[in-house]
Amino acid sequence: MKTETLNFFEKVYEVARQIPYGKVTSYGAIGNYLGAPRSARMVGYAMNGSVGKDVPAHRVVNKKGLLTGKHHFDGTNLMQQLLESEGVEIIDNQIQNLESVYWDPSKAL
DNA sequence: CTCTTGACTGAGG
């Protein structure tokens, strides 16, 4: 089993899975940790297959703390609900006090 | 092989 692209996806899942409770990170941060700071879109694209892989995709947002990927979830506010349940304050699809809940894989790992 | 799309980001107006 080779396929480096698959490895990239797997890496994204693995990092996302390591996001601690009540914390969030950005696509760029994950991409940067994977050595692809310009592939933030790929990270998000990879998250498309996160369903069924036990990946807390709701903890992954864009750099502004905006829940850009909420449209991919079942409901309309499901992503926000999940994050709020973890103690993350969200207003209008945007994470409040982002710096306090921000989790940097490069620092944590 | 070429074109389009996309859960992004940074720079410029």
Add this chain to the structure above:
DNA sequence: GCCTCAGCCAAGA
């Protein structure tokens, strides 16, 4: 501070 443009890389048609 908000809107637009361009760069980025991978997957699907």
